[in-house]
Amino acid sequence: MPDGSTAGTAAVEFVGIGKQFGRSGRPALDGIDLRIAPGEIVGIIGPSGAGKSTLARLINGLESPTSGHVAIDGKDQSGASEKELNKLRTGIGMIFQQFNLFNSRTVAGNVAFGLKVTGVSKADRQKRVTELLEFVGIADKADSRPAALSGGQKQRVGIARALATSPSILIADEATSALDPETTAETLRLLRRINEELGTTIVVITHEMDVIREICHSVAVLDKGTLVDRGGVYEVFSEPTSEVTSGLIKYAVAGVPERPVVVELNRRHPGRLVTIPVRDDPTPQVDITAAAARNHVSATVIHGGIAELAGRPFGALTFLLSGAEDGVAAVLDAVAGRPGVVVHEEPTDAELADGADLTEAEGAR
Ligand SMILES: Nc1ncnc2c1ncn2[C@@H]1O[C@H](COP(=O)(O)OP(=O)(O)OP(=O)(O)O)[C@@H](O)[C@H]1O
Numbered sequence: 193m194p195d196g197s198t199a200g201t202a203a204v205e206f207v208g209i210g211k212q213f214g215r216s217g218r219p220a221l222d223g224i225d226l227r228i229a230p231g232e233i234v235g236i237i238g239p240s241g242a243g244k245s246t247l248a249r250l251i252n253g254l255e256s257p258t259s260g261h262v263a264i265d266g267k268d269q270s271g272a273s274e275k276e277l278n279k280l281r282t283g284i285g286m287i288f289q290q291f292n293l294f295n296s297r298t299v300a301g302n303v304a305f306g307l308k309v310t311g312v313s314k315a316d317r318q319k320r321v322t323e324l325l326e327f328v329g330i331a332d333k334a335d336s337r338p339a340a341l342s343g344g345q346k347q348r349v350g351i352a353r354a355l356a357t358s359p360s361i362l363i364a365d366e367a368t369s370a371l372d373p374e375t376t377a378e379t380l381r382l383l384r385r386i387n388e389e390l391g392t393t394i395v396v397i398t399h400e401m402d403v404i405r406e407i408c409h410s411v412a413v414l415d416k417g418t419l420v421d422r423g424g425v426y427e428v429f430s431e432p433t434s435e436v437t438s439g440l441i442k443y444a445v446a447g448v449p450e451r452p453v454v455v456e457l458n459r460r461h462p463g464r465l466v467t468i469p470v471r472d473d474p475t476p477q478v479d480i481t482a483a484a485a486r487n488h489v490s491a492t493v494i495h496g497g498i499a500e501l502a503g504r505p506f507g508a509l510t511f512l513l514s515g516a517e518d519g520v521a522a523v524l525d526a527v528a529g530r531p532g533v534v535v536h537e538e539p540t541d542a543e544l545a546d547g548a549d550l551t552e553a554e555g556a557r
Contacts, residue, residue: 201266203361203393204228204251208260211246211417220246222417224260230360233387233394235404235425238414238436244397247414248363251395252284253277265360282310285354285392289366291346293338293353299325300334303352310357324352328382344375351382355390362386365397380406401440405501413437425502430471447508448534449495455539455546461494463514464524469532470496472504478533480511483526489515491523508532 205228211221221243228234236244249255250262253269261270264280272280293302300321307317325331328348330341338346347367354362364383368376384407386392396408404411404425411428413421413436420434432438441447448467449457457465468478484491491511498507513520527533 200229202227202263203230203232203265204395205263205266206247206250206260207263209247209250209257209262210259211243211250211255212258219258219417221250221257224417224419226412226419226422228393228395230265230393231387231391232410233384233396233408235396235398235408235411236414237398237401237404237411237440238420240399241416242414242436243417244399244414245365248286248365248395248397251361251363252281252286282306282357283359283361285357285359285362287347287350287354287362287364287367289369291338291343291350293346293349295337295339298335298337299330299341299349302338302349303356306353306356320356321352324355327355328352342375343371344378347371347375347379348382351379351386355386355392358390359392361393361395363395363397366399367396368403369398369400376403377406383407405499409502413440426472426504426506429501430473430506447497449510449536451543453495454536455543457495457510457512458536458539459544461512463512464520464538465494465510465512465536466524466527467496467508467510467534467536468527470498470505470507470509471532472506478527478530480523480527483523484511484513484515487515487519487522489513489519489523510536 206224206226209221209224210219212219224247236247238244246255250257251264253272261268263269269280294305297305303321303324304317307320312320321334322331325334328351330345330348333341333345338349341349368379371379380403383394387394396403398404408425410423411425412419413428413434415434415436421428421432421437428437429441432441454465466480468480471477481491491513493509494512496507496509498505500506513523524535528535
């Protein structure tokens with residue numbers, strides 16, 4: 193699987209990138225070093241204002257860095273003339289959240305537009321447009337106006353238009369953020385097909401973890417203009433090294449219960465609770481059920497969630513241990529301190545009383 197860390201010429205390479213808008217204030221980007229390998233689908237994720245769009249716009253020269261340089265297919269773009277940048281842009285497609293289609297033109301006219309600008313003959317344009325509309329699955333809409341299409345269909349037109357000049361790189365800037373979940377899934381499947389069948393490198397700008405989970409091979413996490421995590425999707429999210437990354441994965445997978453949930457679980461199921469990570473990992477997993485059996489303790493799953501991350505299982509399961517006190521203590525001893533294991537403290541009387549008020553109040557509503 194392609195990964196930004198592989199050797200050879202990168203499709204995109206950011207070296208020591210800084211970007212400052214205006215004279216003062218926090219830079220939009222600060223010291224970014226990032227390689228994107230050819231054929232990779234890389235997700236760039238991070239909170240609002242992290243610098244994702246700015247980074248994307250540096251790829252096709254819509255912005256220029258204040259410091260550092262960007263190389264495309266090994267070619268440093270510093271000091272490129274407008275003519276050279278225009279040539280570069282024909283090799284880089286871009287799709288947007290708001291589609292950016294011309295409503296005065298038909299679907300076919302929108303897709304043909306870029307080809308006309310680059311001087312492709314009318315006959316060749318028509319042939320290419322037919323091919324592209326078939327590829328994205330909206331050949332029957334060639335003569336419609338964009339306004340008559342659904343959001344998903346509009347995005348397909350956007351994608352066909354972006355592919356018209358056979359770009360080697362496609363940038364998708366929040367391309368599914370305005371779409372419903374089903375249309376999002378279809379659009380992501382189309383992007384994956386583009387990557388697999390055409391070999392296009394895809395840079396996906398998103399704030400949605402699901403998008404990363406669905407199609408990206410690797411991910412770069414940005415926060416306040418700096419790169420805080422970078423690597424394979426599974427590796428980055430199973431071992432987050434920054435708060436932003438931990439926050440993203442926490443929302444995406446119902447894993448380790450927060451304290452109020454632990455208290456509520458314990459109210460309904462008295463006993464010791466322990467959360468065990470579920471990882472697709474070559475190192476041996478924590479086998480709590482074997483430890484429980486050895487010590488004549490029952491271990492029952494009462495909370496948890498497992499999701500797919502880059503096609504691999506990821507999550508956490510919380511077990512209730514019940515049995516003789518020394519048996520439970522032996523099981524906890526066997527698992528405590530193993531990576532990702534959380535042994536939950538039993539709730540105090542005060543915590544139980546607090547929660548009880550809440551539960552009663554909710555029941556009274
Ligand atoms: N043209 C501009 N002029 C001035 N400041 C800008 C400009 N473009 C971006 N910025 C600033 O740079 C920072 C990063 O913006 P950017 O749009 O790249 O973030 P983002 O991660 O894409 O955010 P969002 O998810 O909200 O789109 C922000 O503080 C933003 O206000």
